[in-house]
Amino acid sequence: xxxxxxxxxxxxxxxxxxxxxxxxxxxxxxxxxxxxxxxxxxxxxxxxxxxxxxxxxxxxxxxxxxxxxxxxxxxxxxxxxxxxxxxxxxxxxxxxxxxxxxxxxxxxxxxxxxxxxxxxxxxxxxxxxxxxxxxxxxxxxxxxxxxxxxxxxxxxxxxxxxxxxxxxxxxxxxxxxxxxxxxxxxxxxxxxxxxxxxxxxxxxxxxxxxxxxxxxxxxxxxxxxxxxxxxxxxxxxxxxxxxxxxxxxxxxxxxxxxxxxxxxxxxxxxxxxxxxxxxxxxxxxxxxxxxxxxxxxxxxxxxxxxxxxxxxxxxxxxxxxxxxxxxxxxxxxxxxxxxxxxxxxxxxxxxxxxxxxxxxxxxxxxxxxxxxxxxxxxxxxxxxxxxxxxxxxxxxxxxxxxxxxxxxxxxxxxxxxxxxxxxxxxxxxxxxxxxxxxxxxxxxxxxxxxxxxxxxxxxxxxxxxxxxxxxxxxxxxxxxxxxxxxxx
Amino acid sequence: xxxxxxxxxxxxxxxxxxxxxxxxxxxxxxxxxxxxxxxxxxxxxxxxxxxxxxxxxxxxxxxxxxxxxxxxxxxxxxxxxxxxxxxxxxxxxxxxxxxxxxxxxxxxxxxxxxxxxxxxxxxxxxxxxxxxxxxxxxxxxxxxxxxxxxxxxxxxxxxxxxxxxxxx
Numbered sequence: 223x224x225x226x227x228x229x230x231x232x233x234x235x236x237x238x239x240x241x242x243x244x245x246x247x248x249x250x251x252x253x254x255x256x257x258x259x260x261x262x263x264x265x266x267x268x269x270x271x272x273x274x275x276x277x278x279x280x281x282x283x284x285x286x287x288x289x290x291x292x293x294x295x296x297x298x299x300x301x302x303x304x305x306x307x308x309x310x311x312x313x314x315x316x317x318x319x320x321x322x323x324x325x326x327x328x329x330x331x332x333x334x335x336x337x338x339x340x341x342x343x344x345x346x347x348x349x350x351x352x353x354x355x356x357x358x359x360x361x362x363x364x365x366x367x368x369x370x371x372x373x374x375x376x377x378x379x380x381x382x383x384x385x386x387x388x389x390x391x392x393x394x395x396x397x398x399x400x401x402x403x404x405x406x407x408x409x410x411x412x413x414x415x416x417x418x419x420x421x422x423x424x425x426x427x428x429x430x431x432x433x434x435x436x437x438x439x440x441x442x443x444x445x446x447x448x449x450x451x452x453x454x455x456x457x458x459x460x461x462x463x464x465x466x467x468x469x470x471x472x473x474x475x476x477x478x479x480x481x482x483x484x485x486x487x488x489x490x491x492x493x494x495x496x497x498x499x500x501x502x503x504x505x506x507x508x509x510x511x512x513x514x515x516x517x518x519x520x521x522x523x524x525x526x527x528x529x530x531x532x533x534x535x536x537x538x539x540x541x542x543x544x545x546x547x548x549x550x551x552x553x554x555x556x557x558x559x560x561x562x563x564x565x566x567x568x569x570x571x572x573x574x575x576x577x578x579x580x581x582x583x584x585x586x587x588x589x590x591x592x593x594x595x596x597x598x599x600x601x602x603x604x605x606x607x608x609x610x611x612x613x614x615x616x617x618x619x620x621x622x623x624x625x626x627x628x629x630x631x632x633x634x635x636x637x638x639x640x641x642x643x644x645x646x647x648x649x650x651x652x653x654x655x656x657x658x659x660x661x662x663x664x665x666x667x668x669x670x671x672x673x674x675x676x677x678x679x680x681x682x683x684x685x686x687x688x689x690x691x692x693x694x695x696x697x698x699x700x701x702x703x704x705x706x707x708x709x710x
Numbered sequence: 711x712x713x714x715x716x717x718x719x720x721x722x723x724x725x726x727x728x729x730x731x732x733x734x735x736x737x738x739x740x741x742x743x744x745x746x747x748x749x750x751x752x753x754x755x756x757x758x759x760x761x762x763x764x765x766x767x768x769x770x771x772x773x774x775x776x777x778x779x780x781x782x783x784x785x786x787x788x789x790x791x792x793x794x795x796x797x798x799x800x801x802x803x804x805x806x807x808x809x810x811x812x813x814x815x816x817x818x819x820x821x822x823x824x825x826x827x828x829x830x831x832x833x834x835x836x837x838x839x840x841x842x843x844x845x846x847x848x849x850x851x852x853x854x855x856x857x858x859x860x861x862x863x864x865x866x867x868x869x870x871x872x873x874x875x876x877x878x
Contacts, residue, residue: 228853333864333867344857344861351850355851360854370869
């Protein structure tokens, strides 16, 4: 019954928007937070309950009929990992939004919460569909909610960021729709199973024109690369992340682009285009380019959120690089790093929101010595950036180690070494951020700055604990939804 | 085949005019014209139902929305308009070439397909089959489409609704 992950948010959204006046508006935050908590709980408490046949990679491709409705949703372990990440990132974003709301506005505005619930329904749909056209539709639900979320404050910067995202997303959409048309033309169906069958038949030389399928696969993959902000399609990412309101940045960087662009790549690389068209070579090249370009660009940033945005691009590169290994270990490493990224990047954006809320600026040249005034924010930030840079024993270390091992074992030692070297760049720009913002001499003008409110500190603490716990308990995580292989 | 190609060429020209024209109103009309020619193309290829949707929604409804929105905007001065055209030509001169090359590549790649493509459109419209397809086979997509419309409406309300204290 994975259908509930899409239907429940939609029903809840309708319920709180019934003409209930101020009562409905007050329900925005509790409803959205409850949905996110339920999602996390449902996945963690009984992962087996949601796994059913046919899995998205299932051979039959026949949609199950539930209560007379033929809704093609089904979950496998990868979907569950994404659902868990969506729940966690959404909850963090909701807490930040609550923390930044003016006290007198509390309960008066539900627009942010409505859009988060919609985005959650869209992302949950993306993680559960088994068909290219359905995938496109749920990607659009997520995208439409995201455009509005970025422009939520209706300020010039936000509107510009949303416009850039909109235009590049439309280009991605055109590519994906063309690809879907070509899939339909050559296979007569748009389900993952049918296209996977046609791709393997085409590879064997017994099926439809290999060129048409190659073009379609290329267009769809390029569309997803735009959505995921991979180099050379990354131009919109820094503008969108840095211009969006703080809670929206947490959601966007933590999970939205990872769902629309990265999870979809993992899904298609693993189940539909597996081993076909030498797609792993493209992933290797695009992955390493994204890792290096993102990390180098991050080093030159003065704006805290822009630095985190470029860092996000770089980390997505690692996930794609893992797909280049074209092995079960590579796919598991990619999925694990996606989860870890949602945790540490979500947390860094929560920290950035706290710094901006308390000091009124994101310009790192105007900040300094906040460590003594905002100790919790500072220390959680250290944990997050160490995890991002792949320092043991934090969660990010293990996922990066798995990525490097997967690359090494699949015969790509140069890419493995490049990934390790790029990690040093990650450490360098994060140390720079930490030194400029939290360490060093306390600036006089920041004398009155205090630690942020609990709504901003608690999510950062919880996310830091998750990074630490996942890292320490890693040996127990083999063959679970977090690390989806039985061992190295 | 020749007629189809001519209509396709006309559609591309109308599309280019839509993008290149200076006036927003003409651009909206150009888009409607492109949609109408696409409708003709769909009729020629036997996709009657798709043609009906294209004509009613894209050529009709969307044009009305565009024109009403444009009527609320202020026109640029003649000089500013000329400058904008020159800038646009300078920045996007390669787009028509890219379109032609892309079209040629697509035609070359798709050429090995059987004539009429792998999915020959039925000569007559089978409403029962269409109903079956939309309401029985693609229920996931219908649910998704309704949600997209809901998201769009929510977006419009959020971005355009006057907030407390904004009147002045």
